[in-house]
Amino acid sequence: MSGISTYYTRMAGNNRDIDTLIIGQGLAGSILAWQLMQHGQSVLVVNQEYATSASRVAAGLFNPVTGQRFVLQAKAEAIIPAARRLYSQLEKQFRQTLFFAKPMLRIIRNEKELAAIQERKTDPAYADYLGDTVQNKLLNAPLGAIEQRQTGYLDTNALLDCLKSCFVEQHIYITTQLDYSDITVTESGISWNDLNAKRIIFCEGYVGRNNPWFNWLPFQPAKGEILTLRSNSILPDQIINGGRWLLPVHDGNYKTGATYDHDLSSTKPTEHAKLELVDAMQQLLTDKPDYEVMDHQSGVRPNTLDKNPFIGFHPEQHQVGIFNGFGSKGSMLIPWYADEFVKHITCGTDMPAEADISRVK
Numbered sequence: 403m404s405g406i407s408t409y410y411t412r413m414a415g416n417n418r419d420i421d422t423l424i425i426g427q428g429l430a431g432s433i434l435a436w437q438l439m440q441h442g443q444s445v446l447v448v449n450q451e452y453a454t455s456a457s458r459v460a461a462g463l464f465n466p467v468t469g470q471r472f473v474l475q476a477k478a479e480a481i482i483p484a485a486r487r488l489y490s491q492l493e494k495q496f497r498q499t500l501f502f503a504k505p506m507l508r509i510i511r512n513e514k515e516l517a518a519i520q521e522r523k524t525d526p527a528y529a530d531y532l533g534d535t536v537q538n539k540l541l542n543a544p545l546g547a548i549e550q551r552q553t554g555y556l557d558t559n560a561l562l563d564c565l566k567s568c569f570v571e572q573h574i575y576i577t578t579q580l581d582y583s584d585i586t587v588t589e590s591g592i593s594w595n596d597l598n599a600k601r602i603i604f605c606e607g608y609v610g611r612n613n614p615w616f617n618w619l620p621f622q623p624a625k626g627e628i629l630t631l632r633s634n635s636i637l638p639d640q641i642i643n644g645g646r647w648l649l650p651v652h653d654g655n656y657k658t659g660a661t662y663d664h665d666l667s668s669t670k671p672t673e674h675a676k677l678e679l680v681d682a683m684q685q686l687l688t689d690k691p692d693y694e695v696m697d698h699q700s701g702v703r704p705n706t707l708d709k710n711p712f713i714g715f716h717p718e719q720h721q722v723g724i725f726n727g728f729g730s731k732g733s734m735l736i737p738w739y740a741d742e743f744v745k746h747i748t749c750g751t752d753m754p755a756e757a758d759i760s761r762v763k
């Protein structure tokens with residue numbers, strides 16, 4: 403409660419009426435808040451970071467063509483430019499590199515994948531995303547690897563830190579765990595501890611599955627573990643993807659990951675996953691590199707049953723909204739869906755059907 407009173411004493415003009423109360427400062431809440439502010443909306447962001455917060459653990463990989471069948475992200479032609487535009491705008495604003503463009507070499511693991519690639523290469527829709535098939539002697543890839551384009555990674559922690567300091571500076575950030583029972587839904591909006599907002603939008607990541615307004619949505623959270631390594635061996639400069647991946651990051655370290663597990667009985671890092679990740683990393687390479695594990699983290703992805711986000715307002719309480727369900731692709735998807743949601747809120751445009759929660763019956 404002390405955070406809230408500090409907020410009140412610092413608010414300009416002691417104004418307790420705002421447009422949008424946002425719960426959660428992962429990638430979803432941060433980017434939505436920022437986009438709303440760009441449209442002149444007033445926001446307040448409430449966040450209590452928990453150890454498994456996906457955005458703080460994520461590698462931030464950006465990869466438009468995924469899976470064994472090399473499927474191009476739906477609406478890639480809109481989604482990718484929107485993400486690149488936003489990250490470059492934030493880089494200018496905060497004078498810091500946030501997005502690192504980096505080619506990816508996708509190891510061809512079997513004849514089936516080879517056939518899928520050959521088919522995709524004849525499809526003009528893939529021309530911007532798939533390059534040549536290459537041989538790289540550092541890679542354990544008897545069938546070669548294919549270059550993937552428009553790939554890279556977002557430094558998620560840097561982005562969250564920049565936006566958090568911006569929110570803190572503007573006195574629109576409170577560190578606290580929101581208790582659902584403190585929210586009163588009124589005719590004109592919601593109220594929370596003397597604060598009035600036109601709406602509340604929950605951006606809670608996987609814990610959103612317990613939210614009393616939205617616990618009917620079919621979340622399918624997936625735990626993931628990831629390692630940060632230091633190595634003196636000569637390793638590829640590109641992102642290497644062979645199911646598991648190896649990512650050279652800008653501080654000279656490498657990240658490798660990630661496990662994928664629907665069992666959430668423990669959300670902590672496990673020795674078993676660490677061994678599995680080291681083994682998988684070694685399998686990507688011709689020679690076993692020397693390495694030291696610098697960090698081992700786990701988080702929970704807010705995945706959904708149909709693999710599409712959950713966006714929209716509660717069917718009866720239209721002041722209560724959700725912006726969630728970005729699964730394993732938050733860094734690529736969130737900017738475009740935030741744009742669409744902001745347009746829906748400010749101009750009344752329709753939400754993209756695949757993400758609109760009204761699809762769930």
Ligand SMILES: Cc1cc2nc3c(=O)[nH]c(=O)nc-3n(C[C@H](O)[C@H](O)[C@H](O)COP(=O)(O)OP(=O)(O)OC[C@H]3O[C@@H](n4cnc5c(N)ncnc54)[C@H](O)[C@@H]3O)c2cc1C
Nearest residue numbers: 426428429430450456457460463580607626701731732733
């Ligand atoms: C191991 C791993 C690797 C990943 N790798 C990638 C990748 O390479 N590329 C990619 O695009 N995505 C990746 N992801 C997925 C990505 O992390 C998510 O898509 C994205 O971060 C989801 O962001 P979010 O804001 O919805 O959720 P979160 O990051 O979980 O944020 C939710 C926030 O809300 C807060 N919160 C929740 N409830 C409350 C409450 N009641 N009161 C106050 N605060 C609350 C939480 O504490 C948290 O800070 C990975 C995820 C994991 C776990």
